[in-house]
Amino acid sequence: MRIFPSRAKAAGLACAALAAAGAVVAVAPPAQAACADVSIISARGTGEPQEGSWLLQPMGERIRTGLTGLNTTYTELQYPARLTFDTSATEGVTNLVRLLNTSAQECPDQRYVLLGYSQGGGVVGDALLPNGQRIWGKNAPQVSSAASSRIAAIVMFGEMRFTASDPFNVGDFDPNKESIRPRPRGALNAYADRIRNYCVANDFVCQDPGSTLAHLRYFVNGMPRDGADFAVSKVRAALGR
Numbered sequence: 001m002r003i004f005p006s007r008a009k010a011a012g013l014a015c016a017a018l019a020a021a022g023a024v025v026a027v028a029p030p031a032q033a034a035c036a037d038v039s040i041i042s043a044r045g046t047g048e049p050q051e052g053s054w055l056l057q058p059m060g061e062r063i064r065t066g067l068t069g070l071n072t073t074y075t076e077l078q079y080p081a082r083l084t085f086d087t088s089a090t091e092g093v094t095n096l097v098r099l100l101n102t103s104a105q106e107c108p109d110q111r112y113v114l115l116g117y118s119q120g121g122g123v124v125g126d127a128l129l130p131n132g133q134r135i136w137g138k139n140a141p142q143v144s145s146a147a148s149s150r151i152a153a154i155v156m157f158g159e160m161r162f163t164a165s166d167p168f169n170v171g172d173f174d175p176n177k178e179s180i181r182p183r184p185r186g187a188l189n190a191y192a193d194r195i196r197n198y199c200v201a202n203d204f205v206c207q208d209p210g211s212t213l214a215h216l217r218y219f220v221n222g223m224p225r226d227g228a229d230f231a232v233s234k235v236r237a238a239l240g241r
Contacts, residue, residue, distance in 0.1 A: 035107035037070040043077045043120030059224040066232035092123035093137025104147035111152045121159025152238040153231035154195045157218045162206035168195040180208040
């Protein structure tokens with residue numbers, strides 16, 4: 001089953017328009033670094049390049065700057081970020097769960113910050129859900145308790161499974177509108193004190209129906225800065241540093 005392709009295509013084209021100034025070549029990320037104090041993992045939006053997410057990479061750098069004195073790494077999740085969601089987002093969920101579980105086993109003291117935009121936000125959210133509540137990655141493993149307990153902050157923007165009634169939502173969104181495939185209410189409550197989920201009014205991804213242009217407001221409205229500062233505060237609180 002292919003999920004809301006017309007809206008997805010518009011989101012992909014909107015993101016792709018930001019690259020009009022020049023072509024971007026996808027480069028495989030480096031191998032996982034040695035254990036750090038904090039691992040920042042981002043899941044980009046549809047159509048963004050594998051390396052150098054236009055929204056999330058600058059945010060990741062702001063988080064790293066805010067965590068001066070700590071050893072931090074920034075990793076861009078390997079997944080296609082294409083319009084074929086059943087395969088693309090499923091691969092993203094599977095890869096994210098495996099990355100978290102493996103890292104938590106190898107680096108038991110490491111904390112995690114998860115970032116997601118658009119399709120990437122859906123990937124992050126579904127990875128944290130029980131299999132039966134996922135749309136994507138239903139056959140992927142569950143995030144281990146060792147990994148989930150080490151997630152210090154989760155920040156998402158214009159994500160594809162936005163549920164309007166969740167207490168951790170931020171933005172000028174209409175509370176009577178949500179995404180076309182919202183999560184069950186309360187599905188992420190176990191992480192509620194660690195999440196900020198940003199949605200702006202008329203964003204067609206998290207406020208169906210809506211506008212494609214509104215989905216790009218996150219690039220200019222200061223929300224990534226606010227989300228980065230939130231992540232820094234949660235990491236420092238978790239580490240007591």
